[in-house]
Amino acid sequence: xxxxxxxxxxxxxxxxxxxxxxxxxxxxxxxxxxxxxxxxxxxxxxxxxxxxxxxxxxxxxxxxxxxxxxxxxxxxxxxxxxxxxxxxxxxxxxxxxxxxxxxxxxxxxxxxxxxxxxxxxxxxxxxxxxxxxxxxxxxxxxxxxxxxxxxxxxxxxxxxxxx
Amino acid sequence: xxxxxxxxxxxxxxxxxxxxxxxxxxxxxxxxxxxxxxxxxxxxxxxxxxxxxxxxxxxxxxxxxxxxxxxxxxxxxxxxxxxxxxxxxxxxxxxxxxxxxxxxxxxxxxxxxxxxxxxxxxxxxxxxxxxx
Numbered sequence: 001x002x003x004x005x006x007x008x009x010x011x012x013x014x015x016x017x018x019x020x021x022x023x024x025x026x027x028x029x030x031x032x033x034x035x036x037x038x039x040x041x042x043x044x045x046x047x048x049x050x051x052x053x054x055x056x057x058x059x060x061x062x063x064x065x066x067x068x069x070x071x072x073x074x075x076x077x078x079x080x081x082x083x084x085x086x087x088x089x090x091x092x093x094x095x096x097x098x099x100x101x102x103x104x105x106x107x108x109x110x111x112x113x114x115x116x117x118x119x120x121x122x123x124x125x126x127x128x129x130x131x132x133x134x135x136x137x138x139x140x141x142x143x144x145x146x147x148x149x150x151x152x153x154x155x156x157x158x159x160x161x162x163x
Numbered sequence: 164x165x166x167x168x169x170x171x172x173x174x175x176x177x178x179x180x181x182x183x184x185x186x187x188x189x190x191x192x193x194x195x196x197x198x199x200x201x202x203x204x205x206x207x208x209x210x211x212x213x214x215x216x217x218x219x220x221x222x223x224x225x226x227x228x229x230x231x232x233x234x235x236x237x238x239x240x241x242x243x244x245x246x247x248x249x250x251x252x253x254x255x256x257x258x259x260x261x262x263x264x265x266x267x268x269x270x271x272x273x274x275x276x277x278x279x280x281x282x283x284x285x286x287x288x289x290x291x292x293x294x295x
Contacts, residue, residue, distance in 0.1 A: 119246040125239035135272040
């Protein structure tokens with residue numbers, strides 16, 4: 001098995017500029033490792049959405065972003081995950097969002113419903129996680145402990161002619 | 164020649180240029196529409212919406228062929244704009260015609276979601292270069 005992992009640690013609050021810099025770095029790095037530009041774009045989008053949520057909504061303290069590419073035999077997978085401290089309010093909102101995501105039978109139909117609901121929303125877009133699931137074709141998981149949350153987005157890959 | 168009451172929006176890593184292309188209003192978006200841009204887009208699109216009504220235009224062309232990334236908050240700015248259009252009387256509603264680069268596959272994914280939201284308002288075409 002080969003494993004390529006990228007990890008970024010940061011302390012919140014952090015300036016928004018860190019999100020763009022990180023997204024650009026992840027895109028450049030994984031474009032070198034993956035032959036499929038569409039996969040790189042989906043990974044880039046998921047990285048942006050998850051990391052943006054950390055920077056915008058994470059409680060002060062340590063946080064991290066991890067991206068991991070695993071290749072074993074003919075099977076590969078990509079996972080992007082974030083870890084951050086979370087307030088009680090943000091935890092409840094996040095749990096509700098994941099309850100909806102897991103109840104949705106069709107990722108695209110759910111995304112469309114979230115978009116429709118966001119039309120007149122004034123705070124945040126509320127689209128990020130549904131977008132990762134629908135546009136990114138990635139599965140999402142969420143694990144809480146006492147004061148922090150880990151959110152992971154994962155895709156299985158079929159690679160042809162990858163380096 | 165249109166009397167465009169719109170100014171360019173230029174930020175680090177992103178630009179939005181309003182152009183008069185033979186009587187058609189073209190908005191050319193370049194770079195990355197992300198967290199550092201999101202505060203500006205809703206205001207800008209609202210002013211475009213007002214200009215389109217003032218000039219009684221039937222469509223706005225959004226040239227995205229050099230837009231390499233868009234986050235969900237910026238995507239939501241388009242959702243709000245489309246919602247504003249849907250609130251107009253039918254005879255005043257106008258189209259948003261998106262010109263895309265098929266090599267940037269996120270564009271199709273994201274714009275398809277907008278099209279599903281408003282089939283009659285959102286048109287997606289492939290950018291072929293030059294004035295369209």
